[in-house]
Amino acid sequence: MTLLTLKDFAVTRRGRDILRNVSLSVCPGELVGIIGPNGAGKTTLMRAALGLIDHNGQSTLAALSARERGRAVAWMPQQREIAWPVNVQTLVTLGRTPHLGTGQRPSAADQAAVDRALERMDLQSFRDRTATRLSGGEQARVLIARALAQETPLLMTDEPIAGLDPAHQIATMKIFGALAAEGKSVMVSLHDLGLAARHCTRLIVLDQGGLVADGPPQDVLTAERVRVTFGINAFLQNTPEGLIFQPLDVVA
Amino acid sequence: MSRLALGLSALVATLFLAALVVGPAPLGIWHGLQALIAGGNGPEVLVMREIRLPRALLGLMIGGALGLAGAAMQGYLRNPLADPGLIGVSGSAALGAVLALQTGLAATVALGLPLAALAGALLGVGLVLALAGPRGSSLTLILAGIAISALAAALTSLVLNLSPNPFAANEIVFWMMGSLADRSMTHVAIAAPLILLGGVMLGSLARGLDALTLGEDAAEAMGVNLTRLRLVLIFGTAAVVGAATAVAGAIGFVGLVVPHLLRPLVGAQPGRLLWASAFGGAAMLLAADIAVRVILPARDLKLGVVTALVGAPLFLHLIYRTRQEGL
Numbered sequence: 001m002t003l004l005t006l007k008d009f010a011v012t013r014r015g016r017d018i019l020r021n022v023s024l025s026v027c028p029g030e031l032v033g034i035i036g037p038n039g040a041g042k043t044t045l046m047r048a049a050l051g052l053i054d055h056n057g058q059s060t061l062a063a064l065s066a067r068e069r070g071r072a073v074a075w076m077p078q079q080r081e082i083a084w085p086v087n088v089q090t091l092v093t094l095g096r097t098p099h100l101g102t103g104q105r106p107s108a109a110d111q112a113a114v115d116r117a118l119e120r121m122d123l124q125s126f127r128d129r130t131a132t133r134l135s136g137g138e139q140a141r142v143l144i145a146r147a148l149a150q151e152t153p154l155l156m157t158d159e160p161i162a163g164l165d166p167a168h169q170i171a172t173m174k175i176f177g178a179l180a181a182e183g184k185s186v187m188v189s190l191h192d193l194g195l196a197a198r199h200c201t202r203l204i205v206l207d208q209g210g211l212v213a214d215g216p217p218q219d220v221l222t223a224e225r226v227r228v229t230f231g232i233n234a235f236l237q238n239t240p241e242g243l244i245f246q247p248l249d250v251v252a
Numbered sequence: 253m254s255r256l257a258l259g260l261s262a263l264v265a266t267l268f269l270a271a272l273v274v275g276p277a278p279l280g281i282w283h284g285l286q287a288l289i290a291g292g293n294g295p296e297v298l299v300m301r302e303i304r305l306p307r308a309l310l311g312l313m314i315g316g317a318l319g320l321a322g323a324a325m326q327g328y329l330r331n332p333l334a335d336p337g338l339i340g341v342s343g344s345a346a347l348g349a350v351l352a353l354q355t356g357l358a359a360t361v362a363l364g365l366p367l368a369a370l371a372g373a374l375l376g377v378g379l380v381l382a383l384a385g386p387r388g389s390s391l392t393l394i395l396a397g398i399a400i401s402a403l404a405a406a407l408t409s410l411v412l413n414l415s416p417n418p419f420a421a422n423e424i425v426f427w428m429m430g431s432l433a434d435r436s437m438t439h440v441a442i443a444a445p446l447i448l449l450g451g452v453m454l455g456s457l458a459r460g461l462d463a464l465t466l467g468e469d470a471a472e473a474m475g476v477n478l479t480r481l482r483l484v485l486i487f488g489t490a491a492v493v494g495a496a497t498a499v500a501g502a503i504g505f506v507g508l509v510v511p512h513l514l515r516p517l518v519g520a521q522p523g524r525l526l527w528a529s530a531f532g533g534a535a536m537l538l539a540a541d542i543a544v545r546v547i548l549p550a551r552d553l554k555l556g557v558v559t560a561l562v563g564a565p566l567f568l569h570l571i572y573r574t575r576q577e578g579l
Contacts, residue, residue, distance in 0.1 A: 052469060067475045073473070075469070081465075081466055094466060097474045
C-alpha cells in the first residue's frame with residue numbers, strides 16, 4: 001500500500017518546464033525530506049501532487065475527490081497565513097474540516113484530535129491565545145498543529161521549521177519522526193541539510209525541476225551530489241550520535 | 253455565542269416593534285398594534301398594514317442582507333475593508349434605476365424602477381464574471397468589481413450631466429441617497445424572494461469561509477471547492493445587494509461597519525460572523541430608519557445619509573482602535 005504515487009509527473013507553466021519526469025512513491029512509515037536549491041521545484045512538486053495546480057502524468061492524490069483528499073493528506077503551505085484574530089483552539093479545529101459533514105459541528109472525537117495535536121506541539125497553554133498575536137515561530141507551531149489535527153495518513157509540509165528556534169526545530173522533526181514510527185508518513189521540504197540528514201528516513205533531491213537522487217540520507221548526501229546540486233563542500237559522517245552533516249564552504 | 257444570538261435577536265425584535273409604532277400618523281402604541289393584527293376598515297389599519305409594516309419589513313430584510321453580504325465578502329477576501337458594493341452590483345443596479353427614472357420608465361410602467369435596477373444588477377454581475385473569469389483569484393474579482401463600479405458611476409454621472417429635465421435630475425439625486433419611505437408590500441414581494449435565496453446561498457458558505465482563514469491553498473487542500481465558493485458568493489451577493497438597491501436605493505456603510513463591529517464578539521470566526529452580521533445589519537438599518545422619522549420628520553431625511561453619517565465616524569473609531577492594538 002502506498003500513500004502517494006507519482007508517475008511520469010511533470011508541471012509546465014508559461015511554456016517553461018518547472019518539473020519533469022518525476023516518478024516516486026511514498027509508503028507508510030517514511031519521513032521523506034525534499035531538498036534542493038531555491039527554485040528547484042520543491043513547492044511545485046507538492047502542490048501539483050495534491051492537485052492544486054495543473055500537471056501532466058499521474059498522481060494518486062490529485063485523482064481523489066476534494067473531500068477524500070482532505071482525509072488522505074494534510075497540507076501545510078509555506079505561506080503561514082492566519083487571516084483573522086481567532087484563538088489557537090479555533091484555528092487548530094479547522095484541521096477537522098474534511099471530517100465534518102455539511103452543517104455538522106465538531107464532535108467529541110474531533111475535539112480529542114485537536115487536543116492530541118495541541119499536546120504534540122506543546123501548545124496546551126496557548127489554547128485561548130489569539131493566533132495572530134503570537135510570534136512567527138509560535139504561529140508556525142500552531143499551523144503544524146492544525147495539520148496534525150487533520151489526522152491523515154500522509155502529512156505534506158512546506159518548510160515547516162523555517163524560523164523556529166533550534167529546540168523547536170529538533171522537536172518538530174522528532175514529532176514527524178514519531179508520526180512515521182506510528183505508520184504514518186510525512187513529506188517535508190527543508191533547507192537545513194543537517195536536520196534532514198539526522199531525522200529523515202529518506203531524502204529526495206530536486207534540481208532544476210528534475211529528481212536527481214532518492215534514497216537514505218547517507219547514500220544521497222555524497223560529496224559529489226552535494227557539490228553538484230548545492231555548490232557546497234560538506235562534512236558527512238556516521239557517528240554514534242547519528243549521521244552528522246555540516247556544510248563547510250561554497251565551491252569556488 | 254448563544255448569549256450574543258439572544259441579545260441580537262432581542263435587539264432586532266425591539267427595533268422592529270419600534271419601527272412599527274413610530275411615524276407621523278398619531279396612533280397609540282397598543283391601538284396601532286391592535287389594528288395591525290386584528291385588521292378592520294379604519295384608517296389606522298391602512299397606516300399599519302400598507303405603510304409601516306412594509307417599511308419595517310424592508311428595513312429588516314435589507315439591513316440583514318447588507319450585513320450578511322458584507323460579512324461574506326470580508327470573509328472571502330480576508331480583508332476587513334471589503335464591502336458588498338465591491339463587486340460592482342450596487343453601482344450597476346443604481347445605473348439601471350437612474351436610467352428608469354430618466355427615461356420615464358419608472359413613472360409609466362408599474363414597478364419599472366426596481367425591475368430596471370435588477371436588470372442593471374444582473375448585467376453588472378455578468379460583466380464582473382466575464383472579466384474575472386469563473387475561477388480566478390480574489391484579486392481579479394476585486395479589480396473587475398472596481399472597473400464595473402467605476403463604469404457604472406461614470407454612466408450615472410453622464411445621465412445626470414445630459415439630463416434635460418431638472419426634475420428628473422432632482423429625483424435621481426434623491427433616489428440615490430437611499431430610502432425606505434413610501435414603499436409598499438409589492439416592494440417587499442419583489443425583494444423578499446431574492447434576498448431569501450441570496451441569504452441561503454451566502455449562509456451556506458460558513459465552513460468554506462472559516463477554512464479560508466488559513467489561505468486559499470490550505471482551504472482547497474482541506475476539501476473546500478474554491479471555484480464553487482466564489483460563484484456562490486458572487487451570485488448570492490448579487491441577489492441580495494441587487495434586490496436591496498432595487499427597492500431602497502444605495503445604502504452604504506451597513507455592510508462595511510456591521511461585520512467589523514461584531515467580529516470581536518464572535519471570536520473573529522468568519523462563519524459565525526455571517527448570521528451575527530445579518531442580525532446586526534437589520535438592527536442598524538431599523539434604527540437608522542427610526543432615526544430618519546424621529547429627527548427631522550418634516551424634511552424627508554434620507555436613510556443612506558443617516559447610515560453614512562453614523563457609519564463613517566464609527567468606522568474611523570474602529571480604525572483608530574485597530575491601530576492602537578497594533579494590528
